[in-house]
Amino acid sequence: MRQATFKSWSASKARPALKSTVVPAGSVWRESSQLMDGPYISGDRIDWVKVKCVQRAHLVVVGYVPQSGGTVAALRLARQQGSELVYAGKVGTGFSAKSGAEVRKKLEPLMRKAAALSKPLKKTDTVWVEPRFEADVGFLEDTGDALRHPSFKGLKER
8 A cells, every 4th residue: 555655646746745753763763754634643654755774885895705607605804904904894794796706706806814904813704805996785784883783885906
């Protein structure tokens, strides 16, 4: 029912007026929107939309976790802080079989023995690479130590 309502809104030339509220949901900010003239009624509503506020960042790729089939299971990421690279976590979601294989093909020639990080990091499942690429990553929250719910969006040269 909710999908049908929103499809009819998007198909109509007259767009509904919405009012939005941004509220913290735990430690993640979420936005909810409703029809401008719609009253508040508790319970499930078809005229309310809840939206996650996804953030994006470009982080340096310092390694990858290989997966069988010539693709990657995850990328190890770092933040550039001055002249140092500080570990920022990993991203293992958002790869298709094709994009995972393309990323691995770009990273394999850049292999190195140890991580190019300011503080050593031991991850036995990781192939470390020269930090020549940046990953575009979507995530819900940056805790400072890691990203919550990161998703790979793309790769570019630094």
